[in-house]
Amino acid sequence: MSHFGRSGPPDIRDTYSLLVLNITFRTTADDLFPLFDKYGKVVDVFIPRDRRTGDSRGFAFVRYKYQDEAAKAVDKLDGRVVDGREIMVQFAKYGPNAERIHKGKISESSSKLKSSRSRSRSPRPRYRDEYKDRDYKRRSRSRSRDRYDRDRHHRSEREHRYRSRSRSASPDNRKRSKYDDERRSRSRSYGSVSPARPSSKSRRSLSPRRTPPRSESPDARHRNDRSPTPKDVSPQARREDSLSPRKSDADVSS
DNA sequence: GTTGAGCGTT
Numbered sequence: 309m310s311h312f313g314r315s316g317p318p319d320i321r322d323t324y325s326l327l328v329l330n331i332t333f334r335t336t337a338d339d340l341f342p343l344f345d346k347y348g349k350v351v352d353v354f355i356p357r358d359r360r361t362g363d364s365r366g367f368a369f370v371r372y373k374y375q376d377e378a379a380k381a382v383d384k385l386d387g388r389v390v391d392g393r394e395i396m397v398q399f400a401k402y403g404p405n406a407e408r409i410h411k412g413k414i415s416e417s418s419s420k421l422k423s424s425r426s427r428s429r430s431p432r433p434r435y436r437d438e439y440k441d442r443d444y445k446r447r448s449r450s451r452s453r454d455r456y457d458r459d460r461h462h463r464s465e466r467e468h469r470y471r472s473r474s475r476s477a478s479p480d481n482r483k484r485s486k487y488d489d490e491r492r493s494r495s496r497s498y499g500s501v502s503p504a505r506p507s508s509k510s511r512r513s514l515s516p517r518r519t520p521p522r523s524e525s526p527d528a529r530h531r532n533d534r535s536p537t538p539k540d541v542s543p544q545a546r547r548e549d550s551l552s553p554r555k556s557d558a559d560v561s562s
Numbered sequence: 563g564t565t566g567a568g569c570g571t572t
Contacts, residue, residue, distance in 0.1 A: 327569055356570050369570055393566095404570045 323351045323371040324378040324413050325400035332391040333364050339391070344370045347384055348377020369400060375413060 328340065337353035344350050355368040372378035378399070386397040403414045 325570080329568065330566075333565075354570060365568085365570095366566060367568065367570090400569060402569050406569095409569095 322413075323373060324375045325403070325409060326370040326372060326378050326382060327398050327400040328368040328370055328385075329366070329396040329398070330393060331364075331366055331368055331395050332393045333366055335364065335368070335391050335393075337368060340368055340370060343385060343388075343390065344372075344381050347381035349373040370397075 326344070331340070335355075337355050340355075341350060341353050344353065349372065351371040351373050353368060353370050356365050357363060358365065370378075370381070372381065382397045382399065385395065388395060400409050403409050407414055
């Protein structure tokens with residue numbers, strides 16, 4: 309479906325594959341084709357997608373007919389902003405069959421070389437068969453998040469979850485009680501806050517917002533706000549990019 | 563509606 313009409317690899321006899329990373333999740337091969345075709349003869353453009361959702365993974369493969377054209381495209385399209393995102397074009401290192409690629413050119417995969425290659429290619433523990441795994445849950449785009457969640461759940465197994473559901477009073481209550489005790493103790497130390505809060509309003513106020521005790525000076529906060537955005541956006545933003553790169557320094561008035 | 567390191571399909 310991602311192809312222009314052919315199913316599967318059309319012909320990788322003498323084609324150079326380019327790996328395009330950092331592309332938007334909505335960018336399709338049809339959008340990259342004209343862009344890459346302008347720098348050379350594009351044989352095929354393929355964008356790996358999820359089997360379940362069918363969403364793009366964020367990278368695409370562009371096959372060129374000649375290496376010089378591919379190199380030119382890499383040199384020209386590498387770093388360009390597509391759909392408001394800076395893409396990264398580089399020669400593919402691995403092939404569809406896990407074959408090594410020389411400068412984007414897929415090496416000749418012979419039967420006799422198979423044995424020797426088989427041993428050469430070891431470090432590649434990549435799980436590309438997600439659908440094969442019966443216990444697959446959600447592993448499509450964000451790997452970091454998945455890993456993070458996995459780490460967080462690493463403390464217990466699924467049993468904990470079931471138990472929690474069955475008796476969401478034992479562990480949770482104990483934990484919360486302890487936390488409350490600790491917090492209350494601290495509050496009492498200050499003596500400025502009433503330990504007893506009959507009204508849920510106060511509790512709600514402390515929950516979501518929870519006034520940061522580190523707010524020493526508002527200036528620090530402003531400094532911080534100015535920090536998180538080192539990524540400069542090129543003024544040549546695409547049509548979809550409607551953000552205003554202005555208001556950068558003269559907006560710190562409060 | 564979200565996400566963001568990496569290497570691919572009938």
